[in-house]
Amino acid sequence: MTHLHPDRLFPASEPAQTIARQLYSEVSDLPLISPHGHTDPAWFANNQRFSDPASLFLTPDHYVLRMLRSRGLSYDDLGVPRKDGKSVAAGRDAWRLFAANYYLFAGTPSKTWIDHSLKASFGIEEELSGETADAIYDRIDAALATPDLLPRAVLDNANVEVIATTEFALDTLPHHQKMKADGYIGRVRTTYRPDDVTDPSRPAIAANLQKFGELTGEDITRWDGLINAHRIRREFFRQHGAVATDHGVPTANTADLPLVDKQALLDRVLAGTHTANDAELFRAQMLTEMALLAVEDGMVMQIHAGSRRNTDPLLFTERGPDLGADIPGTTDYVNGLRALLSRCGNEPNLRLIMFVLDETTYARELAPMAGYWPSLLVGPPWWFHDSPQGIRRYLDQVVESAGFYNLAGFNDDTRALLSIPARHDVWRREVCGFLGRWVGENRISRSTARDVAKHLSYQAAKDAYRIK
Template identity: 65%
Template sequence: MSVGDGILHPDRLLPAEPGTRTIARDLYETVRDLPIVSPHGHTDPAWFAKDEAFQDAAALLVTPDHYLLRMMRSVGVAYDDLGVARADGGPVADARQAWRTFARNYHLYAGTPSSLWVDHAMSAVLGCEEKLTAGNADALYDHINAQLALPEFRPRALLDRFGVETIATTEGALDPLDHHRRLAEDGWIGRVRTTYRPDAVTDPQAPGFRADLMALGEMTRTDVLGWAGMIEAHRRRRADFRRLGATATDHGVPSPMTADLGDTEKQRLLDGAVAGALTPAEAELFRAQMLTEMAGLSVEDGMVMQIHAGSRRNTDRAIFAQRGRDMGADMPGRADWVGELDALLNRHGDAPGLRVIVFTLDETTYARELAPMAGYWPCLMIGPPWWFHDSPEGIRRYLDRVVETAGFANLAGFNDDTRALLSIPARHDVWRREACGFLARLVADHRLSKSAAGDLAADMSYHAAKRAYHL
């Protein structure tokens, strides 16, 4: 990540107190150029398989970024004006007009993590020497497009430039994995790897659940109308993913509720799910049982289980109908980790080798639930601040609330969880700066030696993620 800082201040995010800032700066210099391990994210595997030039500045930086979209929508900017595709194929702004709209509104991001990521991408990666404004929008658009046409801005070259040692994409259970097979042919599996995300066939309220479940049965040659056969289909599909580099699964659920039901009740729920006859409470129970089943499969095959819980998705139904998912209308919700993980933990919590990494959008659970749980259960680790809390202040709150009880050893390091390739070095840089600031304060308080802080800085920046994800 030793790209030029340009318009970025070299001491950004480091503590303001001079003595502590000096310690933090010294620590940061030891970790700033460590390789990037990105064990969970949503970049498009087609980028790396095809290795083609990116289209334009707006398509790369603006239209796919729900963080940016939601802020502009909050002040009345229409998605049509941002070039976001419509489900009906209706006209939207072209790329240059969308970029101009973004530039006119860029002041909205002052003080947000989005400004840190975009400024870093434009300055340190794309070589822009000025902050984006309405006045320089066209000039910077042309400059960025000219950069994107160069060979060194192709996706694989960018991974080299960013120092990305490994990056994980996320694919659904029915994905044919063609892009990863192409990557395997090119010797890129390991550098780019997949992650198994079965939500479409574990959530009976997902659109097209029955059709997708039957497709999973055809793909794996199993009878998914019986509970044991349905679980066998997942077992076989997970093996396909592992052959293409996967070490982890991912489960996006409204709540972390788990269950441990008997065979008769499980089959009853499956029958109801296939028939589309479950009540909302029964659908929640089906998802709960499936989380416990996925943990059992992780005990068998060693895949790390990630649980992302607490997102209330697609809350703007009109936008969802017009544009689809990931348009910025997802909202955080409350979670009860102690109560709702009880069934899974009492079934599998002491299984040798099981690893469950949990991510929450409910920050109130950090100190009250997640840190004590991770500080007790051998299988549990706490994932880094996620989504709305992947920010400087979010990282500070997280570390303040979890380290005292869970220690550093029960944290899963950092993953950027992004769809935006150019933001990856920026996100890791923010984490490293904040981690070094946190450690520097412990050193300044004489609670930690500087040598120990240096070891922890390297662990938090690099080693912990490799260890957590079996990389």
């Protein structure tokens, strides 16, 4: 049997446990707001059945893959596709290997999410293991053929009120166009993530910028044409539900250059003569440009800063990105955002949500910054830190300087559709546990705790992302 105790994650001792349980009972059934994530819009547009258990739970989940690899299992045997097209293990074989090594996940959030998903979506309460591998595989496989496991039914069953996907600037949004025709936009929304045309470290940058010009009819060889292309594209994304933009950047650096320098920088990027410093400066300038456009159009800006991508060149060559070799780095948000904030940090229409993988910035930078600037909010714990202990460290370090009302609520930020309710559930339990401890220490009243628990479970995300 898995270990999904009804009181899981609540404080072990009284009175905090009972208070947490009471708080949780008032928030556990609130609808889910998922304003940032990476689910596939094709699922919701086409509403076709998921193919098989391994491609649902295993191969798209880099948390799971990386742990298995770290203990010596090979990505071939786990069925992770190769660029050279050589064959890899079939779904059921990979699943068996995963199941036999499932004990490795003890203590990790992955186990919590998977156990929760197996129970909530398939009614499975047996612990995944070598012995139960086939039976569980068959049970999932059979369920995937039923209407209850179609993508839109999954959203219904999980009470997902809003979910945002993330698309690059050059994406023509075919799936969102279909959903728009279906009247499904609003529940599903896109997000504008222009990294494909703002990051000169991508080999295809010049080609991408050229396509960007063609797509928008703007002359992107001139700086104002480039900015106008973004303006046009943001409008197009908004027509498909977008309320936000997202920016995945190695650092939080921003710049505010004179036009002549911006044009020269663009010239070098288009000519392919830019240096690594130029690439950083271009990204930095584009963040400020995105902020200025956000002042114009009211889209909420998200910065996800500090992942060191593709640290294993062998993996990248063999199979590509997003397979577990991205590792956090230090981030300096104060010096990083200085140029952007000096330019437009006091604009009432600007809303910027900060995400980090460097927890040392929570109390030192993010909370004090969000506790001063009207434009800034602290994003929820990201990636490796979206875990019970990660959420505890986050609340411990941000609340006192930022208060509860400068937090952006929760993001699940996942590709793993079935894990969405599990992730929100962990957040809600941890928020209630945190508040239960504080009520138990007579630091806040029960009624305040109740208000805050509801706010952080639901309304904070809607407010942060301006979702009406």
